[in-house]
Amino acid sequence: DAMVIQNPRYQVTQFGKPVTLSCSQTLNHNVMYWYQQKSSQAPKLLFHYYDKDFNNEADTPDNFQSRRPNTSFCFLDIRSPGLGDAAMYLCATSRPPDTQYFGPGTRLTVL
Amino acid sequence: QKEVEQNSGPLSVPEGAIASLNCTYSDRGSQSFFWYRQYSGKSPELIMFIYSNGDKEDGRFTAQLNKASQYVSLLIRDSQPSDSATYLCAVTGGGADGLTFGKGTHLIIQP
Numbered sequence: 205d206a207m208v209i210q211n212p213r214y215q216v217t218q219f220g221k222p223v224t225l226s227c228s229q230t231l232n233h234n235v236m237y238w239y240q241q242k243s244s245q246a247p248k249l250l251f252h253y254y255d256k257d258f259n260n261e262a263d264t265p266d267n268f269q270s271r272r273p274n275t276s277f278c279f280l281d282i283r284s285p286g287l288g289d290a291a292m293y294l295c296a297t298s299r300p301p302d303t304q305y306f307g308p309g310t311r312l313t314v315l
Numbered sequence: 316q317k318e319v320e321q322n323s324g325p326l327s328v329p330e331g332a333i334a335s336l337n338c339t340y341s342d343r344g345s346q347s348f349f350w351y352r353q354y355s356g357k358s359p360e361l362i363m364f365i366y367s368n369g370d371k372e373d374g375r376f377t378a379q380l381n382k383a384s385q386y387v388s389l390l391i392r393d394s395q396p397s398d399s400a401t402y403l404c405a406v407t408g409g410g411a412d413g414l415t416f417g418k419g420t421h422l423i424i425q426p
Contacts, residue, residue: 235411246319246403247359249413261413294358300411303349309358 207231208307210295216313217285225280225310227295236278237304238270239294247294253278282312290314317342321404321417330426334391338404338417341385346409348380350389353401353419362402363389394424 209228217223227236234255239247251260253272267289269281282289292311296304318341328334336350347366351359363378365371365387371378377390387406391398401421405414 237413239413244418246416246418247414249415252411252413254411259411292358296414298411301347301409303347303361303364304414305361306351306358311356 208295208297208305210293210307210310212310213308214311214313216315217282218315219286220284223282223285223312225282225293225295225312227278227280227307228276229295229297229307230276231297231299231305232275233297233299233305234275235298235300236272237296237298238278238280239296241292241294241309242290250280285312285314287314317345317406317415319404319406319415319417321402321420323418324421325423326420327423327425328394330394330396330424332394334394334398334422334424336389336391336402336404336420336422338387338389339385340387340404340406340415342406342408342415343382343385344408345385345406347407348378348387349405349407349414350376350378350387351403351405351416352398353403355401359403391422396424396426398422399424 237252241247295307298304350362365378379388401419403419404417
């Protein structure tokens with residue numbers, strides 16, 4: 205059974221057109237993370253929610269926002285995607301101090 | 316800035332041999348250490364985690380940690396072609412901290 209679900213699995217958007225990626229979890233974990241992984245690079249943490257507390261990484265561009273309306277769902281909003289934002293976006297969850305579990309990822313293409 | 320270094324490879328190992336993957340990290344405050352396997356186009360899958368100095372074994376996999384040397388390794392015994400993937404080393408300061416990943420080592424098991 206899928207525990208961390210990401211939708212859609214593939215997203216194509218146009219340059220500058222806002223896009224929202226979705227993550228849901230059935231694990232009841234209180235921490236949810238978003239990572240960006242560009243081709244042949246390491247996953248890079250964008251931000252995370254500890255319960256309702258939002259924690260932004262210092263170098264995450266303002267173009268990236270996140271919402272967590274409840275424990276199960278978390279969204280990544282990209283307000284004006286540029287060509288450089290094409291990447292795999294990975295959602296992960298954890299209940300500290302346990303390990304993080306990743307969803308299948310959403311591959312974003314920007315035309 | 317926290318850094319995790321890995322040899323990008325490719326590391327080529329004959330089937331049935333031992334594959335040895337290495338990782339160093341810069342932050343002495345790191346508390347938890349992880350090895351993830353990532354197949355092309357897929358999300359990272361947790362292989363092992365280790366918190367204390369020494370060895371930790373799980374089936375064909377052994378993780379080794381030396382905090383004094385800031386060094387983590389993964390040994391894969393009896394390597395199989397299905398082990399061919401990119402292996403990501405990741406560290407965290409603990410709690411709800413996000414993971415800092417290395418760029419990964421591309422492992423090829425030759426039949």
